[in-house]
Amino acid sequence: MGQVTVLVNEKAYMVSCGDGExxxxxxxxxxxxxxxxxxxxxxxxxxxxxxxxxxSLLVADELSEALAKVKMLEADIEQLTQTRIAALERSRDAEDLLADVLDNAARRIEDIARRVEAA
Incomplete structure (x- = not known):
């Protein structure tokens, strides 16, 4: 267990702590x-x-403000995550639609090519 001397208000205090802390x-x-x-x-x-x-009250106030900011940032992250998920779903839907359109176009081109060859 480590020990450290800290100075607060020009007074030295010996405080124990975990090794490395x-x-x-x-x-x-x-x-x-x-x-x-x-x-x-x-x-x-x-x-x-x-x-x-x-x-201590001032430090507690700082902590309270920091925790409120963390909570707000967590909410922002959650909202951004949901937005990203929705965008990925829309992107997949668009890719599926595009694939269908390309398949239909390819079938029509093949049909036209068969008719041209038969003519």
């Missing part, structure tokens, strides 16, 4: 620290717990 954990802590630092500038040092709570 250290860099990711540091990135996450840096993101939280950005929010805490911005909040401390805006509202002052209102206490570590309150700053962490406010930063």
């Amino acid at each position: 250290e860099a990711h954990l540091k990135d996450l802590a840096a993101h939280v620290n950005l929010h805490v630092t911005d909040l401390a500038r805006q509202v002052g040092q209102v206490g570590e717990t309150r700053l962490l709570l406010m930063a």
Whole structure:
């Protein structure tokens, strides 16, 4: 199990994590620290717990917006998939119709060729 020291609001915290997750954990802590630092500038040092709570709410809001975008994109993907399936079906139908037209034309040409040869 890995351990990492992260800095949030100018305080060091030792955090355990899975092996190989250290860099990711540091990135996450840096993101939280950005929010805490911005909040401390805006509202002052209102206490570590309150700053962490406010930063957590901001991060949760970002996550909520990201999940909403993912849901919207999944709906768009589903709609595009259905449109693509419908287009493929129309294309197959058009190919079948074209094949029928070409078969009929070939039969008519063969019929004309037989009549010309018989004449």
